[in-house]
Amino acid sequence: MDLENKHKDNEAKSGIFNLPKLPFNFPKLPIKLPKPPPPPTHLGDVELPKTLMYLLPIGGLFTLAFVGAIASFIITAWWGQPIPVLGFEQTFDQPINFPHTVHASTKQLDYKDADGNVMVGLGTDCTFCHRTVNKNTAAGANAYIPPVNFCANCHGVIGSEDNVQLNILRDAAGIIGEDGTSPINWRRVHRLPDHVRFVHEPHIRYLSANPEHIKGETDGVTTGPSAVCSTCHGNVASMEKVYQVEPLKMRQCVDCHRDNGAPTDCATCHH
Amino acid sequence: MTTDVEKFGTRNWGMIADLDKCTGCQACVLACQAENNIPINTQDRVERARSISWIRVERYWEGDFPDTKARFIPIMCQHCENAPCEPVCPVYASYHNSEGLNVQVYNRCVGTRYCANACPYIVRFFNYWDPVWPESLRNHLNPDVTIRSRGIMEKCSFCIQRINRTSRKAKSEGRELEDGEIQTACSAACGTHGIVFGDLNDPDSRVSKLKNNKRAFTLLEQFGTDPNVIYLAKVDPHKKGSEEGHH
Numbered sequence: 001m002d003l004e005n006k007h008k009d010n011e012a013k014s015g016i017f018n019l020p021k022l023p024f025n026f027p028k029l030p031i032k033l034p035k036p037p038p039p040p041t042h043l044g045d046v047e048l049p050k051t052l053m054y055l056l057p058i059g060g061l062f063t064l065a066f067v068g069a070i071a072s073f074i075i076t077a078w079w080g081q082p083i084p085v086l087g088f089e090q091t092f093d094q095p096i097n098f099p100h101t102v103h104a105s106t107k108q109l110d111y112k113d114a115d116g117n118v119m120v121g122l123g124t125d126c127t128f129c130h131r132t133v134n135k136n137t138a139a140g141a142n143a144y145i146p147p148v149n150f151c152a153n154c155h156g157v158i159g160s161e162d163n164v165q166l167n168i169l170r171d172a173a174g175i176i177g178e179d180g181t182s183p184i185n186w187r188r189v190h191r192l193p194d195h196v197r198f199v200h201e202p203h204i205r206y207l208s209a210n211p212e213h214i215k216g217e218t219d220g221v222t223t224g225p226s227a228v229c230s231t232c233h234g235n236v237a238s239m240e241k242v243y244q245v246e247p248l249k250m251r252q253c254v255d256c257h258r259d260n261g262a263p264t265d266c267a268t269c270h271h
Numbered sequence: 272m273t274t275d276v277e278k279f280g281t282r283n284w285g286m287i288a289d290l291d292k293c294t295g296c297q298a299c300v301l302a303c304q305a306e307n308n309i310p311i312n313t314q315d316r317v318e319r320a321r322s323i324s325w326i327r328v329e330r331y332w333e334g335d336f337p338d339t340k341a342r343f344i345p346i347m348c349q350h351c352e353n354a355p356c357e358p359v360c361p362v363y364a365s366y367h368n369s370e371g372l373n374v375q376v377y378n379r380c381v382g383t384r385y386c387a388n389a390c391p392y393i394v395r396f397f398n399y400w401d402p403v404w405p406e407s408l409r410n411h412l413n414p415d416v417t418i419r420s421r422g423i424m425e426k427c428s429f430c431i432q433r434i435n436r437t438s439r440k441a442k443s444e445g446r447e448l449e450d451g452e453i454q455t456a457c458s459a460a461c462g463t464h465g466i467v468f469g470d471l472n473d474p475d476s477r478v479s480k481l482k483n484n485k486r487a488f489t490l491l492e493q494f495g496t497d498p499n500v501i502y503l504a505k506v507d508p509h510k511k512g513s514e515e516g517h518h
Contacts (some may be wrong), residue, residue: 075275136439136440136443162428193378194418195377195378195417196418197415197417197432197435199439201439201443202439202442202443205443207296265368265369265374266368266374266376266379267372267376267431267435268435269417270376270377270378270379270417271374271416271417271428271431271432271435
């Protein structure tokens with residue numbers, strides 16, 4: 001059956017195309033359009049799947065825009081807060097290269113102290129420096145980074161006198177140099193957006209009482225509050241530079257809250 | 272699975288404002304402004320009726336000249352049980368939580384302003400500008416309260432940061448909350464103790480007892496909003512036929 005007859009046939013069957021015939025014919029285009037090339041069916045000897053045949057001609061700009069949108073989404077999400085895959089972590093150079101390993105780890109390190117001996121980590125409790133982390137004071141919302149003088153208590157005497165990093169510290173504490181004391185501008189690694197209120201104390205209390213919910217391991221002290229930090233911060237005691245391990249997005253917070261019977265009301269975290 | 276309500280009990284926060292004790296001193300307004308990081312209302316903003324004040328003291332006149340009396344009434348979000356602002360929000364930024372609070376989730380808000388239009392008490396405020404503070408006030412901001420950016424709605428939260436903080440404290444000390452332990456900024460600042468905050472579901476709390484006072488009334492009762500802020504009417508010894516008589 002040729003094409004025209006087929007149309008007629010269809011029209012007759014459906015009945016909906018039975019429109020009155022136009023009293024004139026459409027004029028024909030004065031030029032002949034080139035025929036589009038047929039979509040490729042084979043790549044070399046391999047036959048391409050049918051769907052590809054339709055997708056290929058779309059090509060060009062549309063695909064570019066699509067891929068571009070996905071790429072920019074991933075890049076902004078990455079910069080907004082890093083996704084801990086492929087070993088990418090958010091970390092910065094701090095004003096002083098403060099190694100958690102030396103201070104908090106209890107393991108043998110390959111770090112050499114001032115006398116040239118290989119050192120075992122000091123194994124300090126996390127709350128020795130992060131004092132308010134398990135307290136419920138008004139300031140307890142923050143974990144507290146120790147002030148310069150606190151470091152200087154030890155480093156006034158500990159560590160070699162020509163250690164560059166320690167001399168930055170001693171300078172800030174006013175032990176060496178003439179310009180008196182000045183604070184160290186630590187850069188924040190973990191930072192929730194401004195509209196979220198996080199408090200450490202209830203978490204440390206709960207995890208200490210329910211050790212089965214603790215995730216991860218620590219090279220540091222495994223008693224007291226220090227044992228629970230790995231749940232959200234990973235193994236900080238093994239880090240030369242602190243980086244964020246967990247995404248700490250809302251989903252993670254709420255999932256854990258739901259599983260452990262903690263409040264999930266929006267006003268718990270947003271106010 | 273236990274729900275929040277089963278686990279944390281059914282509190283119902285409420286407030287009593289005793290108009291007989293209100294001197295119109297505005298201390299509550301100031302305390303609220305400082306506690307809740309409310310931007311400074313410059314003259315320009317007030318003139319354009321775009322100032323923000325979560326609690327305000329309204330003055331009105333009672334009686335005919337020459338027997339007119341100046342009266343004051345503090346007005347804050349009434350935390351209505353049937354809040355007109357809640358069903359109109361298309362994104363559920365305004366909702367009622369299990370503790371009887373009408374909560375505004377700032378990061379959820381998209382700034383339609385429907386809620387402000389629905390509210391008969393005019394206690395919801397829109398941020399027409401990003402808040403700015405002079406350099407000297409930078410460090411006075413309360414770290415427990417989100418700073419609201421431009422384009423979102425805000426209102427009195429019954430100082431939820433204080434409620435949360437005090438409940439947390441009680442919990443970590445392993446005890447129940449005591450009545451009167453939580454003070455909102457305005458109730459703490461009120462010089463005559465005219466504002467009382469507490470749990471309306473606890474029959475022994477001060478608010479529950481004051482609620483049954485015969486002077487108790489709520490604002491715009493005819494709308495059926497069932498507010499959690501209850502006012503105690505002014506006692507007027509000079510008024511003819513006054514039930515209370517001399518005071």
